[in-house]
Amino acid sequence: MSSDTTSNVHKDLSYVSSPNLLQKLDIYLPPHSIPATTETVYYPPVVVFIHGGAWRTGDKNQFIKLGQGLSHLGNCAVAIVNYRLTTKDTPEIKNPLHVQDVASAISWISLNAKKYGYRDDRIYLVGNSVGAFISGQLILDPEYLNSHDPNLLAKVRGVIGIEGIYDLVNLLKSYPKYIEFVKPAFGADEIILKSVSPQYININSKIPPYLIIHSLEDELVGIDQSNNYFEHIKDSGAEIVEIETSLKGKHEEIVQTDELIQRIVEFIVIQESKEAGWSQFVESAMKAINFPIF
Numbered sequence: 312m313s314s315d316t317t318s319n320v321h322k323d324l325s326y327v328s329s330p331n332l333l334q335k336l337d338i339y340l341p342p343h344s345i346p347a348t349t350e351t352v353y354y355p356p357v358v359v360f361i362h363g364g365a366w367r368t369g370d371k372n373q374f375i376k377l378g379q380g381l382s383h384l385g386n387c388a389v390a391i392v393n394y395r396l397t398t399k400d401t402p403e404i405k406n407p408l409h410v411q412d413v414a415s416a417i418s419w420i421s422l423n424a425k426k427y428g429y430r431d432d433r434i435y436l437v438g439n440s441v442g443a444f445i446s447g448q449l450i451l452d453p454e455y456l457n458s459h460d461p462n463l464l465a466k467v468r469g470v471i472g473i474e475g476i477y478d479l480v481n482l483l484k485s486y487p488k489y490i491e492f493v494k495p496a497f498g499a500d501e502i503i504l505k506s507v508s509p510q511y512i513n514i515n516s517k518i519p520p521y522l523i524i525h526s527l528e529d530e531l532v533g534i535d536q537s538n539n540y541f542e543h544i545k546d547s548g549a550e551i552v553e554i555e556t557s558l559k560g561k562h563e564e565i566v567q568t569d570e571l572i573q574r575i576v577e578f579i580v581i582q583e584s585k586e587a588g589w590s591q592f593v594e595s596a597m598k599a600i601n602f603p604i605f
């Protein structure tokens with residue numbers, strides 16, 4: 312990977328008008344800046360990264376390496392998002408505020424595309440752990456994004472879930488002790504836990520290309536979460552859905568690996584080359600990851 316760390320980073324951008332400390336995001340731009348006069352069709356896509364941490368921990372600053380690595384290798388923009396958390400000091404922050412914050416962030420990211428030089432209509436969501444839960448909520452329950460703009464959901468061109476939680480009922484059956492973070496964020500009513508879990512959300516709208524990544528070495532979240540969700544997405548009519556279980560690492564390790572960055576870029580490049588036609592972005596990103604045609 313490039314050792315050039317002079318990424319063009321914009322930190323702590325507020326994505327709502329009266330922001331809480333956590334309603335902020337960082338944007339990493341690719342090393343080669345794009346002239347402002349360039350037609351927006353040649354701008355790169357933007358990856359939105361949603362961290363995990365059981366709805367009570369986690370921060371965008373843990374993913375500086377990912378932001379730099381992904382923007383360099385993929386030659387794309389990367390937005391790493393914070394959202395309000397359920398903590399001892401903030402017990403009033405509960406579902407759906409986490410996912411609503413991320414929806415606000417995505418709306419802001421799309422609206423500010425021109426200013427930073429990425430496409431407003433080619434958005435990829437990457438969610439880690441409960442960030443994968445949040446990205447599932449956003450995709451399967453169109454209300455979150457529709458409340459900002461009815462055209463926003465269609466601008467999401469792909470989704471990647473990494474070491475995801477998708478089913479709170481099954482999670483608590485496997486790990487009863489996780490009630491310690493599920494209850495503060497969602498309550499303990501099984502009917503509610505089911506209704507909010509992506510595993511049980513049924514929709515008719517089109518599901519974007521979906522990649523589900525789960526390491527066999529994950530010691531905190533079992534692979535049945537990803538296997539069952541994969542089946543659910545397929546049954547819901549998704550045309551492109553893949554599951555990847557060959558990446559190695561424990562729950563919190565995999566997201567810090569170069570192999571993960573490589574796999575994310577591979578997925579995005581494939582979608583971009585199909586849907587956007589040939590572009591500078593696709594060509595340079597393909598070269599960077601030694602895509603087979605070169």
Ligand SMILES: N[C@@H](CC(=O)c1ccccc1NC=O)C(=O)O
Nearest residue numbers: 363364365366367368440441531
């Ligand atoms: N570090 C977290 C634990 C955590 O993130 C976690 C623990 C078990 C299963 C999933 C987890 N994170 C998912 O976002 C905490 O102690 O709050």
